[in-house]
Amino acid sequence: MEPKIRIDNIQVVYPGRGRTGPVEAVGGVSLDVADGELVCVVGPSGCGKTTLLRVLADLEQPTSGQITLRRDNPARPLKATVFQGGGIFPWMTVEQNVAYGLQLQGVSPAQRIATARHWIGEIGLERFAHAYPTQLSGGMQQRVGLARAFAFDAEVLLMDEPFGALDAQTRLLLQQTLLQQWERSSKTVMFVTHSIEEALTLGDRVCVMSARPGRLLHEVQVPFARPRDAVALRTDARFSALFAEIWGVLRTEVDRARADEVGA
Numbered sequence: 001m002e003p004k005i006r007i008d009n010i011q012v013v014y015p016g017r018g019r020t021g022p023v024e025a026v027g028g029v030s031l032d033v034a035d036g037e038l039v040c041v042v043g044p045s046g047c048g049k050t051t052l053l054r055v056l057a058d059l060e061q062p063t064s065g066q067i068t069l070r071r072d073n074p075a076r077p078l079k080a081t082v083f084q085g086g087g088i089f090p091w092m093t094v095e096q097n098v099a100y101g102l103q104l105q106g107v108s109p110a111q112r113i114a115t116a117r118h119w120i121g122e123i124g125l126e127r128f129a130h131a132y133p134t135q136l137s138g139g140m141q142q143r144v145g146l147a148r149a150f151a152f153d154a155e156v157l158l159m160d161e162p163f164g165a166l167d168a169q170t171r172l173l174l175q176q177t178l179l180q181q182w183e184r185s186s187k188t189v190m191f192v193t194h195s196i197e198e199a200l201t202l203g204d205r206v207c208v209m210s211a212r213p214g215r216l217l218h219e220v221q222v223p224f225a226r227p228r229d230a231v232a233l234r235t236d237a238r239f240s241a242l243f244a245e246i247w248g249v250l251r252t253e254v255d256r257a258r259a260d261e262v263g264a
């Protein structure tokens with residue numbers, strides 16, 4: 001079976017600005033993602049994770065290489081993105097935010113509201129359906145971003161550190177929400193995170209990127225059965241073994257990225 005996402009030798013070089021020369025952010029990444037697979041990408045800060053996801057989302061043109069996203073259902077949107085902070089509109093209520101993508105798809109107003117209410121219920125924000133984002137905590141705003149992506153019901157979900165700014169408890173709860181929703185759907189997900197724990201909790205597979213220019217260095221198949229419980233996994237001996245394996249690779253890259261930052 002053809003992969004759902006094919007990333008074929010993607011390289012991204014940002015042109016230099018002023019005194020700085022060009023920056024090679026992504027240095028030739030190839031990766032196939034199967035239909036319905038949840039792949040997590042971890043890597044040190046500045047290694048090109050966001051850039052790679054932006055290429056997949058069509059927000060950035062690669063310098064070379066090719067991306068193929070296979071469309072299977074012409075009636076559904078192909079991809080949806082969730083970025084850090086939720087990316088929700090401050091001038092819209094929770095309900096309007098969640099319904100927004102459906103409007104773009106030409107769904108009738110009544111159906112939009114019904115679908116939005118369903119997803120608002122799923123993320124436990126019924127009481128806030130008519131509130132504005134500024135009235136919500138960061139964690140609640142992030143839940144709205146998730147609900148909007150699920151309501152949009154795209155075939156491919158591209159997520160860039162969506163839980164990065166949250167406190168540890170909220171993060172665990174949202175990981176659990178994502179697991180439940182994903183396990184019920186047939187979506188293909190690319191999930192970027194700097195957290196090894198998060199990658200192991202969510203992913204079928206974890207891909208480790210090198211320091212900039214980002215390349216794929218290592219890959220781990222995550223053996224935990226589904227449905228998964230984000231909390232129970234932490235006490236599984238395989239979890240700590242895989243954590244150590246990934247950290248073993250990542251550590252050198254984090255050191256390299258930091259040396260690069262201070263100009264060593």
Ligand SMILES: Nc1ncnc2c1ncn2[C@@H]1O[C@H](COP(=O)(O)OP(=O)(O)O)[C@@H](O)[C@H]1O
Nearest residue numbers: 014023025044045046047048049050051052212
């Ligand atoms: N628009 C841009 N112009 C120039 N350099 C950029 C731009 N966006 C990102 N970069 C640089 O590219 C590298 C990779 O950035 P990014 O993809 O955001 O990494 P990550 O998400 O892994 O932290 C960094 O060194 C960053 O400073």
Ligand SMILES: [Mg+2]
Nearest residue numbers: 049050051160
């Ligand atoms: Mg990033």
